[in-house]
Structures are given as structure tokens and as C-alpha cells.
Amino acid sequence: MRAVNERLRSLVERIWPIVLLVALLWVVRYWHSSEFGLYEDDLTHLPSAAVMSGEELLQFVFDPVRNLRLHGNGHPLHFTLIFTLANFGWRLGDLNGPYWIGFVIGAINVALVYILLRRVHGKSLGVLGGLAYVLYSADTTQAFLTHSLGLQPSITLFLIATHAYLSGKRWIAYVLVALTLFIYETPYTVFFAVPLLMPKPTRGWVRDLVRHAAILGTILLGVIVWRIFVGDDRIAGLSPLELVSVPLLHMLEGPFVSLGTYLFRPIQTLGGLNAEIVLVMLVSFVGAGLLLARLSIKMPVSLREKLGSAAKGARAGQGLRASSRSAWGRLPAELRSLLRLAAIGFIMLVLAYPLTFTVRAYAISGRDTRVHAGGVVGAALLVGSVLLIGLQLAEAYGWRKPIALILAGWISLMIGYGFVIQEDYRLAWEYQKNFWTDLVQLVPDVGAGSVILVDPEGLRDTRQIGANYWNLPRVLDQLYEFPEDWKPPPRVIRLASDWEAEILDDGGTLLLNASTTFAPPSTYGTFDPSDVVLVEFVQGKWVRISGPVVIGGRELQLRPATGSGEPAFTHGFLYSLLIGEPSAE
Numbered sequence: 001m002r003a004v005n006e007r008l009r010s011l012v013e014r015i016w017p018i019v020l021l022v023a024l025l026w027v028v029r030y031w032h033s034s035e036f037g038l039y040e041d042d043l044t045h046l047p048s049a050a051v052m053s054g055e056e057l058l059q060f061v062f063d064p065v066r067n068l069r070l071h072g073n074g075h076p077l078h079f080t081l082i083f084t085l086a087n088f089g090w091r092l093g094d095l096n097g098p099y100w101i102g103f104v105i106g107a108i109n110v111a112l113v114y115i116l117l118r119r120v121h122g123k124s125l126g127v128l129g130g131l132a133y134v135l136y137s138a139d140t141t142q143a144f145l146t147h148s149l150g151l152q153p154s155i156t157l158f159l160i161a162t163h164a165y166l167s168g169k170r171w172i173a174y175v176l177v178a179l180t181l182f183i184y185e186t187p188y189t190v191f192f193a194v195p196l197l198m199p200k201p202t203r204g205w206v207r208d209l210v211r212h213a214a215i216l217g218t219i220l221l222g223v224i225v226w227r228i229f230v231g232d233d234r235i236a237g238l239s240p241l242e243l244v245s246v247p248l249l250h251m252l253e254g255p256f257v258s259l260g261t262y263l264f265r266p267i268q269t270l271g272g273l274n275a276e277i278v279l280v281m282l283v284s285f286v287g288a289g290l291l292l293a294r295l296s297i298k299m300p301v302s303l304r305e306k307l308g309s310a311a312k313g314a315r316a317g318q319g320l321r322a323s324s325r326s327a328w329g330r331l332p333a334e335l336r337s338l339l340r341l342a343a344i345g346f347i348m349l350v351l352a353y354p355l356t357f358t359v360r361a362y363a364i365s366g367r368d369t370r371v372h373a374g375g376v377v378g379a380a381l382l383v384g385s386v387l388l389i390g391l392q393l394a395e396a397y398g399w400r401k402p403i404a405l406i407l408a409g410w411i412s413l414m415i416g417y418g419f420v421i422q423e424d425y426r427l428a429w430e431y432q433k434n435f436w437t438d439l440v441q442l443v444p445d446v447g448a449g450s451v452i453l454v455d456p457e458g459l460r461d462t463r464q465i466g467a468n469y470w471n472l473p474r475v476l477d478q479l480y481e482f483p484e485d486w487k488p489p490p491r492v493i494r495l496a497s498d499w500e501a502e503i504l505d506d507g508g509t510l511l512l513n514a515s516t517t518f519a520p521p522s523t524y525g526t527f528d529p530s531d532v533v534l535v536e537f538v539q540g541k542w543v544r545i546s547g548p549v550v551i552g553g554r555e556l557q558l559r560p561a562t563g564s565g566e567p568a569f570t571h572g573f574l575y576s577l578l579i580g581e582p583s584a585e
Contacts, residue, residue: 017123018114020291021130022107027280028134028418029106029143033099036422037429037577040367040466041146043474046098047573049083050090057087070182074223074232075150077182082150089149095577102148105156110134112159113380119166120197121341121385124297128391129384135414136379137265138258138372140365140421140464151373154184159377162194174215181223186374189351192216193378196344247354250361250371254353255346257362258375262383264364266413272420280419281412289408293401297391298334335389342385348378365463421464428467431460435468435542436578439492440479442535442544444563448486451512451532452476454494458537469494470518479578480569494518504552529556 038046052060060066061080072079089097113133118126141147161176177191195209269277328336352374353361359371387407394403443452459468477489495503496516503516509526512519534545546561 017118017127017130018111021110021114021127021134024131024415025106025110025134026103028415029422030099030103031419032422032426033103033143034096035426035429036099036143037095037425037432038574039144039425039428039432040469040471042144043471043478043574045079045082046086046090046145047478049086051573052083052087057084069230070227070232074227075182075184077179078150078154078184081153081183082146085149086145098145098149099143102143102145102152105148105152106142109152109155109159112156112163113377116159116162116197116377117381117384119163120199121337122298124295125338125341125384125388127291127295128387129380131411132262132383132387133376133380135262135411135418136258136376137414137417137421138261138364138369138375138379140369141367141373143422143425144367144465147370147373151184151370154180154187155373155376157183158187158191161191162197165191165194166197174219177216178219178223181220184373185355186352186371187377188216188220189354190348190374190378193344193348193351196347242357246357250353250356251350254356254361254372254375255349255378257364258349258352258372258379259382261364261372262379262414265417266410269413269416269420272423273416274423277416277419281416284412284415285408288411289405292391292404292407295391297388297395335392338385338389338392342382342389345378345380345382345385349375349382350378352378366465369464424462424464427460428462428465431462431467433578435459436475436479437580438542439535440566440579442542442561443490443533444565444567445559445561446476446482446490446533446567448483448490449488449531450490450559451527452490452492453499453510453532453534454492455499455534455536456495456497456518458542459494470520473519473523475574475578478572478574480567480575481572482569491523493523500551504554504556508554508556510551529558531559533559 049057060083065071067076070076085101086098089099089101091097093100110130110133114126114130117129142152157176157180161173161180164170164176165173173191173194177188180188192213195205195212198205269281331339352372356371356374359368361371363369363371390403390407391400394400439452439454443450446452454468454472461467461469472494473491476492482489493512494517496518499516503510503512505511505526507526509528510532511526513524514521517523534549535542536545537543544561545558548555548557550556
């Protein structure tokens with residue numbers, strides 16, 4: 001019996017940090033996921049994926065043309081994962097199913113990060129670095145299905161490859177990390193720093209590091225050539241100057257933006273407080289305070305004395321280099337290890353940005369924050385190391401409890417910001433449902449080629465995810481099953497804020513382009529006013545403008561309204577999600 005209890009206690013000691021971190025991930029990112037919906041790119045991919053038969057899915061996954069020609073901006077596996085996991089998730093639990101799968105992927109990543117940090121240092125760094133990983137909010141898109149199903153697996157492969165490399169299975173590691181280039185490539189360059197995580201530099205470590213970089217560089221170059229050969233415009237469209245300047249600029253900007261969010265998000269939390277967030281923060285404060293006060297930090301013996309000795313060594317009458325070496329040598333080995341890991345974390349963070357060509361590196365809101373996705377492991381290592389150093393110093397100088405309380409307050413604010421993000425996701429779905437429920441009642445007469453223009457004044461948006469934004473043209477023909485010969489099908493397009501100034505061309509037709517709309521380029525063109533419906537928000541409700549309207553100083557007759565109610569077509573996939581089927585009598 002005693003042996004059973006010992007084994008049980010040992011098991012609990014090993015797994016409690018993972019259980020804690022995974023539970024925190026659910027709270028911070030998925031607590032309100034049952035109220036989340038489909039957003040932006042989700043509306044393009046998820047409905048198609050969900051309705052695929054098993055045979056259709058297999059044909060898509062193993063389509064040689066799609067895979068060899070790197071369809072999907074050079075990321076064929078990105079879409080393979082999205083379609084496969086979304087299809088399975090929908091079968092598992094309708095719209096909730098894909099979110100459950102996204103959470104499982106995130107939970108696997110959290111466990112792998114904890115095990116990695118425990119491996120390179122110990123349990124305390126695993127816990128603190130794991131907290132930094134879960135609370136990483138430079139990237140606010142972790143729960144966005146297109147990313148949780150199609151981007152987060154790239155981080156999973158990176159982490160598995162890192163464990164394989166540290167275990168001596170290097171060629172397996174290279175194969176796994178190479179696959180990230182076909183899923184989502186930003187974690188790939190972080191792998192250049194992985195040899196630095198080896199516990200002790202071995203003889204010839206510089207040669208090994210150069211060989212490692214050469215292997216990774218060759219793989220990357222090969223994929224770049226492949227992408228250029230198949231005509232991927234994200235690579236071929238860049239000038240030689242941009243190929244150099246953009247990565248360098250992003251490597252300078254991105255790390256400081258990522259680290260800055262650990263301080264800026266708590267301020268944003270204070271600006272978005274509600275009763276729920278306050279309650280969550282109070283519970284989090286108590287829990288984080290107890291954790292930090294009781295966490296074993298393995299403080300070096302006589303740390304204060306050794307720090308004093310190191311300071312004296314730094315002040316000795318020697319040259320700067322010799323003085324620095326003397327001070328470093330006097331530091332406790334534990335502290336030197338953590339400082340080294342913090343430096344490696346920063347290097348990994350810098351290396352998360354060389355392949356972020358298409359999004360600005362200073363983004364802190366919305367889908368563009370995906371630019372920071374690859375930086376999460378480096379940030380976790382750096383912040384976790386700094387937190388552990390701080391607690392060790394606090395213990396040495398008798399400040400453990402007050403520092404623990406300060407850090408608990410910071411953690412509670414970071415957890416609170418997770419609920420700020422979730423509220424934006426919840427509201428964005430609500431705004432979409434309200435808009436489409438109202439709009440379909442105004443367009444009973446849609447036909448082939450109909451264009452429904454929406455004045456943006458009445459549209460409500462959220463900070464962290466788009467609601468009724470550029471993706472509006474993707475929706476109407478998924479609400480209803482229009483005749484297949486309607487090419488193009490009826491489309492709803494969001495106008496730009498100053499659309500009236502530029503929308504009318506010299507011939508009296510309406511010009512839809514990047515200046516007048518927020519819509520994909522495939523929807524651009526010139527349209528006769530008689531095919532156009534204009535919808536505006538008047539006195540708190542959406543109204544179809546039926547009479548003649550004056551645009552650009554000219555009076556135009558738009559398509560007159562005929563009939564009433566919603567379009568008389570069979571309901572499509574999105575109807576039950578956005579509008580809801582009528583209840584049976």
C-alpha cells in the first residue's frame with residue numbers, strides 16, 4: 001500500500017503542473033467558446049470543410065496538383081489540417097467540435113512547452129515559463145479556428161522537433177521542422193537556436209551549430225525556390241531589397257512588441273473591466289499568490305554573498321572584458337544558467353520574425369497579431385527565466401511574499417485580458433448574426449450578379465476579430481442555395497467609409513475597388529446601378545434605399561425592391577448558424 005501511495009504521489013508531482021496549465025489555457029482562451037462562431041477566413045474554409053464526405057475529404061487531402069503546386073500561399077498542409085480537423089470536429093459536435101479540437105492542439109503545445117522547460121532547467125521554470133506561454137497575448141488569435149487548426153499545429157511540430165533534436169534524433173527533427181514550412185512557416189527560423197538549449201557545450205559545438213544552420217538554410221532555400229517555381233506571389237512579388245530589409249526590420253520591432261504586451265495587456269484589462277473579469281481576477285490573484293509563494297525555486301545557497309562577490313569582481317581594477325568574466329564566474333551556477341536561458345529565449349524571439357513578410361511586426365490587435373505567433377516559445381523561455389530569477393532574488397533578500405503578491409496581481413490582469421479577447425469573439429459572432437438576420441429580410445429579389453452594398457456606418461466591429469468585414473461576399477451564397485448557373489452569385493459588399501467620393505465613374509456606373517470597398521479583389525469591377533442594392537442604417541435599423549439616390553452629384557436609380565421577406569431559396573449551411581431555423585410548431 002505504501003508503494004502504491006508513493007507511486008501515486010510521484011505521478012501527481014509530475015502531472016499537476018501540466019493539468020494546471022492546461023486548465024488555465026481553457027479558462028483564458030476557451031471559457032466562452034460555446035458562444036464563438038466563424039470569422040473572416042473561417043467563413044471561406046470551414047463551411048466547405050464541414051460538409052465534405054469522407055471520399056471528398058480524401059481527394060482534397062491527397063490531391064497531387066494542390067500539394068505539388070503548393071496551393072494556399074505555399075501552405076498546402078495548412079489547408080489540409082484545417083479541412084480535415086474542421087470536418088472531424090463538425091461531425092464530433094457541430095460548431096463546438098472544431099473549437100474542442102483547437103483546444104486539444106493548444107493543450108498539447110502547453111504540455112510540450114512545460115516538458116521542454118523542465119528538461120532544460122527544472123520544474124519551477126516549467127511552471128513559470130508555462131504560465132508565460134499560456135498568457136502570451138501578443139498573438140490574440142489562438143482560438144480563431146483558421147489558426148488553432150491550421151497554425152498552432154506548426155508550433156506543435158516545432159516543439160516535437162525540438163525534443164527530438166535534444167534527444168539526439170536529429171534527422172527526425174529536421175524532417176518534422178521542415179513540415180512547418182508547408183503549414184505555417186514562422187516557427188521554422190526559431191529552430192536555428194535550438195542547439196543552444198543543449199545542457200553543456202561539447203567540443204566542436206561551433207562546428208555543430210554551423211552545420212545545423214547550413215542544413216536548415218538549405219531546406220529553407222529549397223522551399224523558397226519551389227515556391228517561386230510554382231508562382232507563389234508572396235515570394236515572387238518581393239523585391240531583392242524587401243527580401244533583406246523586411247526581415248531585419250521585423251526582427252528589430254517584433255521582439256519588443258511581443259515583450260511589451262506582457263506589460264500593456266494588463267493596462268488594457270483595466271480599460272475593459274466588467275463584473276465577470278473582476279471575479280476572475282480575484283480568484284486568479286488568490287491562486288497565483290499561493291502558487292508563487294509555495295513554488296520551489298531552488299535558491300542558490302548564500303546568493304546574497306555571491307552577488308556581492310560578483311559585484312566586487314566587476315569593480316576590480318581590470319579591463320572591461322576581464323572584469324565581466326570575473327563577475328560572471330563569481331555568480332552562482334543556477335543564476336548563470338537562468339541568465340543564459342533568458343538570452344537564448346530572446347534569440348529565439350528575434351528568430352521568430354524573419355519570415356513575417358506580409359504583416360507589420362508592430363501589430364497588437366486583430367488578425368494581424370498572428371505575426372507574433374512564432375515568438376511564443378522564445379517569449380515563454382525569456383519571461384519564465386526572468387520570473388524565476390526575480391523570485392530567487394526576492395527570496396534571498398526577504399521579499400518573497402510582497403514580490404509574489406505583485407506578480408500575482410500581474411498574472412490576474414493577464415488572465416483578465418484573456419476574457420477581454422473572448423468578449424470580442426463573442427460579440428463579433430453576435431454582431432454577425434444580428435446583421436444577417438436583418439439583412440435577408442431586405443433582399444427578397446436577389447438574382448444572378450446582384451450586388452448589395454452596405455454602408456459601414458451601422459456596422460459594429462470588435463478590436464480583436466473582424467465582424468462583417470472584408471468577408472461579407474463569402475456569406476450570402478452559403479445562407480441560401482442559389483442556382484448553379486448564377487455566375488457570379490449575389491454578393492454583399494461592405495463599403496469604405498468615404499465610398500461616395502470615388503464610387504461613381506464617368507460613365508455613370510459604380511466602381512468597386514480597394515478605394516471604395518473592404519472586399520476581396522475578386523469582387524472588384526464596375527456595376528450598373530440597376531443591379532445594385534444599397535443598404536443603410538437609419539434610426540437604429542437597416543433600411544433598403546429604394547428611391548433615386550444622389551451620388552457624386554448625380555441622381556441614380558438603384559434596383560427597386562420587389563416582394564417582401566427573405567429570399568425564397570433552400571437554406572444553406574450557414575443559415576442555421578447565423579439566422580437559425582424556425583422552430584417546429
